[in-house]
Amino acid sequence: xxxxxxxxxxxxxxxxxxxxxxxxxxxxxxxxxxxxxxxxxxxxxxxxxxxxxxxxxxxxxxxxxxxxxxxxxxxxxxxxxxxxxxxxxxxxxxxxxxxxxxxxxxxxxxxxxxxxxxxxxxxxxxxxxxxxxxxxxxxxxxxxxxxxxxxxxxxxxxxxxxxxxxxxxxxxxxxxxxxxxxxxxxxxxxxxxxxxxxxxxxxxxxxxxxxxxx
Amino acid sequence: xxxxxxxxxxxxxxxxxxxxxxxxxxxxxxxxxxxxxxxxxxxxxxxxxxxxxxxxxxxxxxxxxxxxxxxxxxxxxxxxxxxxxxxxxxxxxxxxxxxxxxxxxxxxxxxxxxxxxxxxxxxxxxxxxxxxxxxxxxxxxxxxxxxxxxxxxxxxxxxxxxxxxxxxxxxxxxxxxxxxxxxxxxxxxxxxxxxxxxxxxxxxxxxxxxxxxxxxxxxxxxxxxxxxxxxxxxxxxxxxxxxxxxxxxxxxxxxxxxxxxxxxxxxxxxxxxxxxxxxxxxxxxxxxxxxxxxxxxxxxxxxxxxxxxxxxxxxxxxxxxxxxxxxxxxxxxxxxxxxxxxxxxxxxxxxxxxxxxxxxxxxxxxxxxxxxxxxxxxxxxxxxxxxxxxxxxxxxxxxxxxxxxxxxxxxxxxxxxxxxxxxxxxxxxxxxxxxxxxxxxxxxxxxxxxxxxxxxxxxxxxxxxxxxx
Numbered sequence: 316x317x318x319x320x321x322x323x324x325x326x327x328x329x330x331x332x333x334x335x336x337x338x339x340x341x342x343x344x345x346x347x348x349x350x351x352x353x354x355x356x357x358x359x360x361x362x363x364x365x366x367x368x369x370x371x372x373x374x375x376x377x378x379x380x381x382x383x384x385x386x387x388x389x390x391x392x393x394x395x396x397x398x399x400x401x402x403x404x405x406x407x408x409x410x411x412x413x414x415x416x417x418x419x420x421x422x423x424x425x426x427x428x429x430x431x432x433x434x435x436x437x438x439x440x441x442x443x444x445x446x447x448x449x450x451x452x453x454x455x456x457x458x459x460x461x462x463x464x465x466x467x468x469x470x471x472x473x474x475x476x477x478x479x480x481x482x483x484x485x486x487x488x489x490x491x492x493x494x495x496x497x498x499x500x501x502x503x504x505x506x507x508x509x510x511x512x513x514x515x516x517x518x519x520x521x522x523x524x525x526x527x528x529x
Numbered sequence: 530x531x532x533x534x535x536x537x538x539x540x541x542x543x544x545x546x547x548x549x550x551x552x553x554x555x556x557x558x559x560x561x562x563x564x565x566x567x568x569x570x571x572x573x574x575x576x577x578x579x580x581x582x583x584x585x586x587x588x589x590x591x592x593x594x595x596x597x598x599x600x601x602x603x604x605x606x607x608x609x610x611x612x613x614x615x616x617x618x619x620x621x622x623x624x625x626x627x628x629x630x631x632x633x634x635x636x637x638x639x640x641x642x643x644x645x646x647x648x649x650x651x652x653x654x655x656x657x658x659x660x661x662x663x664x665x666x667x668x669x670x671x672x673x674x675x676x677x678x679x680x681x682x683x684x685x686x687x688x689x690x691x692x693x694x695x696x697x698x699x700x701x702x703x704x705x706x707x708x709x710x711x712x713x714x715x716x717x718x719x720x721x722x723x724x725x726x727x728x729x730x731x732x733x734x735x736x737x738x739x740x741x742x743x744x745x746x747x748x749x750x751x752x753x754x755x756x757x758x759x760x761x762x763x764x765x766x767x768x769x770x771x772x773x774x775x776x777x778x779x780x781x782x783x784x785x786x787x788x789x790x791x792x793x794x795x796x797x798x799x800x801x802x803x804x805x806x807x808x809x810x811x812x813x814x815x816x817x818x819x820x821x822x823x824x825x826x827x828x829x830x831x832x833x834x835x836x837x838x839x840x841x842x843x844x845x846x847x848x849x850x851x852x853x854x855x856x857x858x859x860x861x862x863x864x865x866x867x868x869x870x871x872x873x874x875x876x877x878x879x880x881x882x883x884x885x886x887x888x889x890x891x892x893x894x895x896x897x898x899x900x901x902x903x904x905x906x907x908x909x910x911x912x913x914x915x916x917x918x919x920x921x922x923x924x925x926x927x928x929x930x931x932x933x934x935x936x937x938x939x940x941x942x943x944x945x946x947x948x949x950x951x952x953x954x955x956x957x958x959x960x961x962x963x964x965x966x967x968x969x970x971x972x973x974x975x976x977x978x979x980x981x982x983x984x985x986x987x988x989x990x991x992x993x994x995x996x997x998x
Contacts, residue, residue, distance in 0.1 A: 357612065368539060427728075
């Protein structure tokens with residue numbers, strides 16, 4: 316989608332409809348989303364199998380019974396609903412890579428940690444902020460109804476289901492623009508090459524910083 | 530007269546490269562710190578797009594997260610960790626980035642060596658692919674953690690597109706009492722405002738209690754800002770700051786030094802500048818704290834108890850129940866009755882020389898409880914050498930603590946230093962999340978003195994009653 320000849324293009328997000336899985340916890344930290352033992356890989360791919368690992372798997376690697384994402388009725392879910400302060404803690408982008416690789420396109424919560432929200436944007440993964448009562452309502456519907464589906468409409472900034480729920484959500488206009496168009500913002504920043512060069516002319520790297528050993 | 534500005538606003542304004550309409554402002558980054566875990570995919574991105582590191586002279590790398598703390602030279606048995614370290618070495622070589630490698634005398638935790646080498650200076654913008662980058666705000670810089678995509682962005686452009694955060698002032702009146710440290714101040718703040726209390730904000734810590742902190746203490750306080758959700762934490766630079774920076778390897782020298790200090794003196798928040806939010810605290814209300822749950826906001830005075838559900842808001846009940854179940858604790862249990870198996874003194878929060886001195890002072894003349902395994906992991910090779918010159922390692926070793934090589938170690942357990950399932954640890958680190966220090970491990974966050982005292986007593990004990998030898 317970008318016009319910058321870039322290989323880091325992000326998958327555009329316009330409207331997405333999918334099955335909803337409820338994760339009824341608050342303060343879900345990135346250590347839970349992807350535990351540290353899986354951060355040693357040097358690729359961006361293959362993290363989905365480790366998503367929520369310590370909750371999903373026992374110490375011997377066998378599946379724990381009863382973790383919500385493993386219930387057959389939530390199979391193939393692409394929208395996660397969870398409690399406030401989702402994605403807090405470590406800056407590891409691996410958390411977003413694990414969620415997207417597992418098949419999620421968006422997470423709905425009443426609040427998100429800043430770094431997690433930033434990382435999400437860069438990967439075409441949407442963080443949808445609704446009120447606590449709206450999140451509670453979605454959590455309830457996803458729990459009570461079979462194959463509960465939501466539509467997240469980034470053009471209308473609206474979340475809706477087939478049972479009368481609809482809610483607007485806020486998003487930074489520039490973030491929305493990037494997501495809708497799958498823009499790589501390195502390319503956007505480099506459009507300001509002249510300004511960066513001018514800034515650097517006025518602010519050279521300190522002379523006392525030694526030249527790197529190439 | 531120009532409108533009064535905060536410390537944050539002065540740094541932000543000075544680093545604006547462009548403000549394209551309808552887009553996030555583009556901010557220049559003075560210093561980019563890089564480590565092995567969050568950078569390989571970023572360097573890959575550069576390669577794929579055919580880009581270079583724009584400012585190698587503003588980019589500094591080290592290895593800290595996954596390296597063993599066994600004596601250097603011991604082979605790394607974790608092959609995936611070894612591959613990640615090798616990837617950083619190869620990337621630094623290919624892109625011309627200075628690397629303080631495993632065998633370097635300057636190696637250490639990225640947030641320890643930045644200040645120690647004088648790379649961290651007031652007024653700078655500093656980023657790193659690590660949430661505890663907030664540490665560097667102690668020098669009156671704007672420092673924050675970023676993800677790998679943004680690491681790539683900074684490598685390629687030396688800039689970041691950032692929405693302007695809001696500002697919060699946390700004003701701590703009065704003085705901290707004996708035995709109450711910067712760590713307790715940090716835990717006290719998070720306990721009060723919550724782990725999302727500062728989400729979307731940059732905190733400026735102010736007040737006599739903050740001014741009275743050493744640079745080590747200020748780093749501990751700013752380090753934990755992220756645990757309150759803050760984008761960054763910062764403290765206005767003053768004589769304490771200048772005295773610390775002066776003479777450091779990469780600090781300005783000679784005539785440059787005077788010019789730098791003159792600029793830095795203009796950075797503190799102007800009289801009358803407005804913050805989006807102000808929180809006031811009384812230092813006299815603070816005491817040594819111990820976390821009892823699975824996030825840093827779940828905290829109690831050492832003289833207190835694990836909470837009863839009845840004492841909490843109903844919306845907190847479920848999270849508290851889950852936390853107590855994970856931690857294996859009964860509601861109402863006295864904190865001082867909680868026995869421990871392990872002690873970890875280290876991490877970017879509390880592994881600096883002052884932290885080690887404080888812990889050694891407690892340990893001196895005592896021995897670690899027979900049921901406890903305790904380790905001290907200095908934040909850097911320089912700190913390790915300094916501690917050894919002072920004989921601190923002798924005190925620790927004589928008392929039965931392990932004395933190890935520098936790295937992140939058991940703060941996040943990416944290397945072999947981990948808790949076993951069910952083990953309970955008094956830790957000077959920053960996160961007590963489930964499994965953080967090892968699957969099934971139970972972490973209680975405390976100050977270095979409290980950790981040392983717990984190692985000896987075998988349970989938490991009020992450092993204010995300690996009989997120093």
